[in-house]
Amino acid sequence: MEIPSKYDPATTEDKWYAYWMEHKLFKSVPDNRIPFTIVIPPPNVTGVLHMGHMLNNTIQDLLVRRARMQGFNALWVPGTDHASIATEAKVVQKLRKEGIKKSDLSRDEFLKHAWEWTHKHGGIILEQLKKLGASCDWDRTRFTMDEKYYESVIDSFIDLHKKGKIYRGERMINWDPAALTALSDEEVIYKEVSSKLYYVKYKIVGSDDFVTIATTRPETILGDTAICVNPKDERYKHLHGKRAIVPLVNREVPIIADEYVEIEFGTGCLKVTPAHDMNDFLLGEKHQLEVINMMNDNGTISEAGKLYIGMDRFDCRKQITEDLDAAGHLAKTEELPNKVGYSERSDAVVEPRLSLQWWVSMKELSKPALDNVMNDNIRFFPPKFKNSYRNWMENVKDWCISRQLWWGHRIPAWYDGEGDFVVAKTEAEAIAAFSAKNKNYTAADIKQDPDVLDTWFSSWLWPISVFDGFYTKEEVDYYYPTNDLVTAPEIMFFWVARMIIAGYEYRNELPFRNVYYTGIVRDKQGRKMSKSLGNSPDPIELMAKFGADGVRVGMLLSSPAGNDLPFDESLCEQGRNFANKIWNAFRLVKGWEEKIDPALSQSPASKIAVEWMQSKFNSVLKQLNDDYEKFRISEALMNTYKLVWDDFCAWYLEMVKPPFGSAMDKETYHASVAIFENLLKVLHPFMPFLTEEIWSYLGEREPGKGSICVASWPEVSSINEELIADFTTFSEVIIGIRNVRKENNIPNKESVVLHINNSGKNSPNFDPAVQHLGNVSSINYVTDKVSGSFMFIVNQSEYFIPFTENVDVEGEKKKINEEIDYTRGFLKSVESKLNNEKFVNNAPAAVLEGERKKQNDALSKIKMLEEKLTSLN
RNA sequence: GGGAGCUUAGCUCAGCUGGUUCAGAGCAUCUGCCUUACAAGCAGAGGGUCACAGGUUCGAACCCUGUAGCUCCCACCA
Numbered sequence: 021m022e023i024p025s026k027y028d029p030a031t032t033e034d035k036w037y038a039y040w041m042e043h044k045l046f047k048s049v050p051d052n053r054i055p056f057t058i059v060i061p062p063p064n065v066t067g068v069l070h071m072g073h074m075l076n077n078t079i080q081d082l083l084v085r086r087a088r089m090q091g092f093n094a095l096w097v098p099g100t101d102h103a104s105i106a107t108e109a110k111v112v113q114k115l116r117k118e119g120i121k122k123s124d125l126s127r128d129e130f131l132k133h134a135w136e137w138t139h140k141h142g143g144i145i146l147e148q149l150k151k152l153g154a155s156c157d158w159d160r161t162r163f164t165m166d167e168k169y170y171e172s173v174i175d176s177f178i179d180l181h182k183k184g185k186i187y188r189g190e191r192m193i194n195w196d197p198a199a200l201t202a203l204s205d206e207e208v209i210y211k212e213v214s215s216k217l218y219y220v221k222y223k224i225v226g227s228d229d230f231v232t233i234a235t236t237r238p239e240t241i242l243g244d245t246a247i248c249v250n251p252k253d254e255r256y257k258h259l260h261g262k263r264a265i266v267p268l269v270n271r272e273v274p275i276i277a278d279e280y281v282e283i284e285f286g287t288g289c290l291k292v293t294p295a296h297d298m299n300d301f302l303l304g305e306k307h308q309l310e311v312i313n314m315m316n317d318n319g320t321i322s323e324a325g326k327l328y329i330g331m332d333r334f335d336c337r338k339q340i341t342e343d344l345d346a347a348g349h350l351a352k353t354e355e356l357p358n359k360v361g362y363s364e365r366s367d368a369v370v371e372p373r374l375s376l377q378w379w380v381s382m383k384e385l386s387k388p389a390l391d392n393v394m395n396d397n398i399r400f401f402p403p404k405f406k407n408s409y410r411n412w413m414e415n416v417k418d419w420c421i422s423r424q425l426w427w428g429h430r431i432p433a434w435y436d437g438e439g440d441f442v443v444a445k446t447e448a449e450a451i452a453a454f455s456a457k458n459k460n461y462t463a464a465d466i467k468q469d470p471d472v473l474d475t476w477f478s479s480w481l482w483p484i485s486v487f488d489g490f491y492t493k494e495e496v497d498y499y500y501p502t503n504d505l506v507t508a509p510e511i512m513f514f515w516v517a518r519m520i521i522a523g524y525e526y527r528n529e530l531p532f533r534n535v536y537y538t539g540i541v542r543d544k545q546g547r548k549m550s551k552s553l554g555n556s557p558d559p560i561e562l563m564a565k566f567g568a569d570g571v572r573v574g575m576l577l578s579s580p581a582g583n584d585l586p587f588d589e590s591l592c593e594q595g596r597n598f599a600n601k602i603w604n605a606f607r608l609v610k611g612w613e614e615k616i617d618p619a620l621s622q623s624p625a626s627k628i629a630v631e632w633m634q635s636k637f638n639s640v641l642k643q644l645n646d647d648y649e650k651f652r653i654s655e656a657l658m659n660t661y662k663l664v665w666d667d668f669c670a671w672y673l674e675m676v677k678p679p680f681g682s683a684m685d686k687e688t689y690h691a692s693v694a695i696f697e698n699l700l701k702v703l704h705p706f707m708p709f710l711t712e713e714i715w716s717y718l719g720e721r722e723p724g725k726g727s728i729c730v731a732s733w734p735e736v737s738s739i740n741e742e743l744i745a746d747f748t749t750f751s752e753v754i755i756g757i758r759n760v761r762k763e764n765n766i767p768n769k770e771s772v773v774l775h776i777n778n779s780g781k782n783s784p785n786f787d788p789a790v791q792h793l794g795n796v797s798s799i800n801y802v803t804d805k806v807s808g809s810f811m812f813i814v815n816q817s818e819y820f821i822p823f824t825e826n827v828d829v830e831g832e833k834k835k836i837n838e839e840i841d842y843t844r845g846f847l848k849s850v851e852s853k854l855n856n857e858k859f860v861n862n863a864p865a866a867v868l869e870g871e872r873k874k875q876n877d878a879l880s881k882i883k884m885l886e887e888k889l890t891s892l893n
Numbered sequence: 894g895g896g897a898g899c900u901u902a903g904c905u906c907a908g909c910u911g912g913u914u915c916a917g918a919g920c921a922u923c924u925g926c927c928u929u930a931c932a933a934g935c936a937g938a939g940g941g942u943c944a945c946a947g948g949u950u951c952g953a954a955c956c957c958u959g960u961a962g963c964u965c966c967c968a969c970c971a
Contacts, residue, residue, distance in 0.1 A: 025930090210969070217971085235971060282970060290971055297971075359969065407897050408966045415967075509965085577919075578905045582898095584964090586905070594920070597933040604931035611930075655907075658919065673930080680929050748914095755937090762937065768928070858951035863912070870913050 023610060023717065027603035029567025033709045037150055043724030046155045048095035050498035056092035057502035058084050059483050059532075060156065061515070065100035065163060066107055066141040069148035071541040071549050071575075072508065074559050075585060078572045079536065079653060080506045081154050082705040086648065087503070088155070089701065089733040095499060096155060097486045098146055099162035102138075104428035104475035105207070105365045109199065111137050111427065127426050127470070134427045148560060153568050153708045155729065162486045164478045165429070172490040173429045173478045174445060176526070181443045185385060186421070188433075188441070190376045192301045193420055194361065197319030197333075198368035201424035202377050204474060205417070206514050208361040208370050215358040217286065219351035220344060222247060225263040225272060231256070232351050234286025236358055237296075238344065239336040241266055242325040243314035244273055246292040248303060251277035253288050267349040268340070269326050276307050295374050311374065319371060333371070378422040378431060378471075382521075386416045389520040392530055398520065401536045401651040402582040405509055412513050419518075421474045428472030436466050480518035483531040490526075505532040508540070509582065536651050539584035546586065562592060569707035570596035576657050576706065598661060599710050602703070605669050606714045608677070609692050617683035625788035626688040629675035632747045633695055635740040636667050642736045644702060660702055668699060671751065675789050693718055698734050746783035749815050750790065753782075756812040757794040760821050764810065771797040775806045775820040782817045811836075811888050816877060818884055833889060840885045847878040 040046065048055075058080050063073060080096060088094035111134045112122050122130060146161065162169060180186040194203040218238045221230040231247060244266045249256040259275045266273055273292075280303060281290045294304025295313040304311055314325035321328045321336055328336045344350040361370040390413040392398050393406060400406050422431060434450035435441045442453035447463055454461045481490075489496030501523070507516060516535060523531035541549050541556075549556035562571050566589075573595030579585040640663045647656035672695070676688050697718060704711040708729070715721070715728040761768065774796045776782060787799050806820035813819070853859050853871055860868065 026933095233971085237971080280970090285970060292971095299970080356971095358971095361969080404898060405966095411896060411967060512966090580906070583906080588904090590920075591905090593933075600933045601931065604934085606930085608930035650909095652907095654905095658907090661919080669931085670935090677930090758936065762925080768936090853951080856951055860951085862951050873913095 023607055025607070027567075027599060027710065027713075029569065029599070029709065030564065032713045033151070033153070033563075033568050036709050036712045037153065039712075040155070040727065040729060041158075043727065045724065045727055045729045046096070046157050047159060048093055048157050050495060051093055053091065053093040055499050056084065056087035056090075056094045057097070057499045058095070058504050058506070059097045059486055059502055060099060061505070061507045061511075062099045062101040062162070062164065062479065062482065063145050064103040064106055065138055065143070066103075066110060067145050069145050069152075069559050071556050071559060071587060072538075073145070073149075074152065074571065075541055075575050075579060076506055076508070076538050077149055077152060077154055078575050079538065080504075081152070081708070082572075082576070082653065083504050083506070083648075085155055085705040085708060085729065086733065088729060089704065089731060091732060094155075095157055095160075097160050097162065098149070098154070098156035098158060099160075099482075099486060100142060100146065100164070101475065101479055102163065102165045102428060104423060104425055104472060105199065105201065106475075107138070108134065108425050108427040109365050130426050151560060151563055151568060152572070155708070160486065164475075164482075168488050168491065169478070169481075169485050170429055172481055172485040172488070173473065174432050175490055176481060176522070177429075177432055177473065177477070178443055178445060180380065180525075185381050186378060187381060188376065188378050190374060191379070191418075191420070192298050192372055193375045193377055194363075195317065195371045195373035195375065196363040196366055196368055197317065197371050198366040199363065199425070200317055202375060202420055202422060203363060203370065204420050204476075207364045209364050210359045210361050213358060213360050215356055215360070217354045217356040218341060218344075219287065219353065220267065220291070221349045221351050222264040222267060222291075224259065224275075225265060227262075231259060231264055231275070231289055232287045233289045233291045235291055236356060237293075237337070238340050239321070239328075239333055240293040240296050240314070241291060241340070242269055242321065242327060243293040243295050243312040244271070244291050245294060245304065245310040245312060246273050246307065247275045248278050248281050248290045248292050249275065250279060250281040250283050250288060252279075253281075253283045256289065267344060267347060274307075274309075276303075276309075278303060278307070296372055298372050301372075301374065313374060315371065315373070317373075319368075377420050378433075378473075380419040380421055380477075382416045382418050385521050385525060386413050386517075388524040389413065389517060392524070393520065398530050398532065399534045401534060402580075405512060405535075405537055405582065408509075409512060409517065413517060419474075421477045422469075422471040423474055424470075425472050426470075428475065429478055431469040431471050431473060433469040434466045435469065436461060441469075476514050476518055479515055480522045481526075483519055483523065484526055496527075500527060501530050502532045504534045504536060506536045506538060509537045510540075512537070534651065537582050539579060539582055541585045541587050544586060544588055549587065557587075557589065562589070566592040566596040567599060567709070569599050569710045573598055573657065573706055576653055578654060580654050581651055598665070599707060601665055601669060602707075602710060602714070605664075605673060606696070606717070608673060609689075609696055610717060612678075612684040612689050612692070615678065615682075615684040616686050616689055618686060620683050620685040622685045622687040623788060623792075624785075625792040626676045626685065628785050628789055629672055630688065630691040630695075631740070632743050633668065633672045634691075635738070635743050636747070637663065637695060637698055637734075638736050638739045639741075639744060640667070641698075641702065641734055642739070645736065657706055660706065664699055664703065668695070671747075674793060697731075700728060701731055701734055704728050704731075746786060749782060750786040752814045753786075753790055753819060754793050756814060756819055757790075757796070757821065760810045760812065768795060771795045772821050773798055773800070775800045775802045775809070775822070777802050777804065777806075777818040777820070781815040805887055813881060813884060816880060818888075836885050836889050840882055840889075843878050843882050843885070847875065847882070850874045850878065 060080065061076065084094050084096040114137065115122060115133060177186060194205065194208050196203050215236050217234050217236055219232050219234050220238060220241065221232050223230055233247060247264045249259060260277050262275050263272050264275055280299065281288065292300045292303050292309060294301045294309050294311045296315065312324050314322055315333060316322045319333045321331050323329055328339060331339065341350065362368065363370055390410065393400065393409055432445055433441050433443050434447065436454065436459065442450050444450035444453050450466060451461055451463065454466065483500060483502050484490065484496060487496035487499055489500065505516065519531045523529060543549055543555040547553060547555060566574065571592045574592035575585065577591050577594060640659055643659055644656050647659060676692060678684050700711040700715050712728050760766065766772065772795065774790065776799060778801055790796055791799060806822065809820040809822040811818055811820050850871055854875060
């Protein structure tokens with residue numbers, strides 16, 4: 021079998037993904053194994069893959085692949101989200117380009133367009149995930165508007181309504197005047213803008229005096245129903261109980277006092293517009309103020325405003341300012357840096373508005389969700405996010421779930437013409453429900469609520485409804501609770517918290533055991549990668565350039581949980597280089613197969629190398645398992661990287677590599693293959709394609725079942741710590757020899773003799789390896805100095821390499837003197853500690869012992885060096 | 894305004910119970926090498942006032958207090 025000298029990701033990756041699909045290696049059905057489940061955070065159905073998805077899904081794939089190898093019944097459920105408002109906005113935009121206005125379409129016509137759009141763009145992102153190597157069970161792909169899923173959303177609405185946890189109420193909400201829909205608090209983005217603060221004079225009734233208020237929104241004076249001052253404010257005490265006249269509209273309003281008003285801000289005097297400001301609304305309730313809704317849902321002035329009717333709110337602001345000025349009511353204007361809420365989807369300035377909406381009552385529902393995160397039944401990685409979670413959950417507000425949109429799950433409520441309504445699953449049931457109230461209606465008498473539910477009201481059921489958990493028990497009982505959730509901290513409240521709530525409400529159990537929060541992928545300048553900035557590389561192109569494995573490794577190299585990832589292509593380059601390194605190591609090992617001489621027995625150097633490498637592997641494997649347990653993914657990768665590159669390639673392979681043209685013994689060959697296979701296994705979650713390719717070359721594999729995807733994760737076996745320590749000494753000796761060679765221009769090709777004064781620690785077991793790697797012709801153990809030679813010290817043993825020719829003795833002396841000086845300084849600091857009575861009395865025995873050892877070691881080292889110095893003369 | 898977190902090498906980060914391998918890793922940089930697996934490589938080297946200032950302790954990157962800077966979350970002050 022011809023092995024290519026270069027690894028070609030493009031063809032390899034497509035080949036193996038097709039193979040995995042063909043053999044259904046990611047398929048999962050309940051069986052008697054322990055399940056390991058991850059549900060994908062469903063991307064927007066019409067979205068395309070961005071770098072955030074890449075990071076997020078690489079981590080999920082890594083976790084699920086490792087679990088699969090560990091013998092769990094591993095399942096990763098893929099799917100997409102209908103993303104109500106986001107998708108509807110895209111469809112509206114697309115129709116507008118075609119000259120079609122949403123308002124000209126019926127609901128059904130619009131939904132037809134929306135479904136067309138969904139079918140056209142839906143699932144592109146899932147195809148892209150396959151390029152990444154995502155090991156999802158694609159047969160289980162779910163969409164939040166699938167029939168059964170849709171039904172579960174409706175049923176949970178009905179259920180919560182029955183339990184009194186969903187209610188309909190008129191409240192202040194964030195209104196998007198462009199999309200004409202209510203928004204949840206989370207869908208409002210506050211931006212810093214420079215606005216103007218207008219000082220407006222109101223005449224006081226029964227006096228010639230004026231009171232001046234400060235406002236950023238002068239147009240809302242049309243809805244003013246009070247003036248408010250702080251009761252403690254001495255300047256305005258005389259105004260309590262008086263009345264003022266709203267300019268232009270000439271309405272008389274009371275002057276009230278409330279602590280809410282800040283004395284320091286503006287004039288310390290506030291105009292109150294209960295219909296158009298959250299706080300004013302609360303003030304209005306408290307003081308029983310009249311509520312004047314002076315704005316239409318599209319942001320124009322309503323009839324109730326009396327003036328400027330039909331004018332847009334921002335035009336009105338301009339006009340009213342001029343008119344106030346003309347009438348002598350505008351005292352002054354100031355610049356004011358201010359925060360203004362914008363709709364996340366339409367970017368329109370959000371209008372606080374009084375509106376009749378559906379709500380979920382959150383306080384009680386949230387309790388188990390809060391407790392079970394705080395007590396670590398559900399673990400957050402990193403745990404710092406528990407703080408913001410608690411903060412939010414303890415102050416949780418009712419959730420506005422109705423949206424004035426068409427794309428989504430339609431609210432199962434029916435209204436008659438008299439302001440009465442029932443909640444029911446179907447029209448027939450609604451009619452029946454009305455009959456129970458002695459209202460004998462036909463379908464013509466009632467109308468279903470036109471609104472749909474907030475998109476998160478469907479995705480909060482995701483871990484349950486992907487298994488049709490509301491209707492069949494078998495699957496959900498097996499796979500639920502899921503194991504790990506990997507998501508962005510931005511949607512902790514939108515989604516994570518609510519899934520936990522739904523989990524306890526409907527399963528009386530947590531939805532997942534661990535939540536891993538990824539960071540944000542940023543560019544080199546620290547900006548978030550986004551389509552609009554155009555600073556995001558195309559993941560598909562990246563994978564074409566560096567290979568999917570290279571990109572996966574690049575993404576994970578520097579992304580501890582919760583940390584932002586400053587992405588740079590050079591990371592992927594490092595990933596690609598790593599893949600190349602592994603490929604070349606493979607070529608070397610595989611090449612030995614035909615060099616095997618059955619008669620050749622294993623050399624002692626190879627024997628010790630194999631033993632050491634096995635121990636080293638196990639010791640790192642133990643560390644890896646611990647890293648995974650703690651979700652220290654980057655650490656796990658780096659430990660794997662060093663194990664493969666440094667321990668295996670740089671040391672092991674060099675130790676067992678036969679000289680050019682020489683034969684290979686079969687023991688070493690087979691041991692090397694076995695070690696390589698174990699390395700491939702721990703590499704596989706990071707680099708699925710490359711490892712499968714090499715795996716297929718390294719042994720006879722049964723089709724399908726022989727895939728590395730289902731190979732078993734190695735068990736930690738015996739670790740010979742002493743051997744590992746001896747190896748460290750060995751490697752330092754080799755480095756010592758290399759240094760002597762380098763500093764004295766002794767070429768590697770020229771063999772040297774090594775004398776060892778073994779007064780300290782040195783393992784003769786490694787001597788053959790020293791000879792092999794250091795090109796040492798012979799090793800002699802001595803009991804004294806060897807004059808006329810270079811010396812270095814490792815672990816208290818002296819190593820001598822006799823001078824060859826033309827050696828710089830003075831230079832050598834100088835180096836030794838420098839080392840003596842350094843060691844004396846070190847000794848001094850150790851002794852100052854040991855001479856400190858308090859230290860000797862207080863420090864634990866082990867520490868004290870350590871310091872004494874340091875002292876002795878330093879003393880003997882100085883002695884050795886001094887002797888060496890005299891021997892040079 | 895309320896809350897949380899961060900500051901360690903040029904960059905990205907480890908450093909777990911205050912002491913042992915406490916100043917580390919990878920990348921980048923520099924110096925040699927195209928040495929029969931690999932120049933996408935090999936062999937070496939340099940690089941730090943652990944943000945700053947105090948304190949506790951025999952001993953502090955680590956604990957305490959203060960200062961400065963950065964980040965995030967919540968609230969939304971007209």
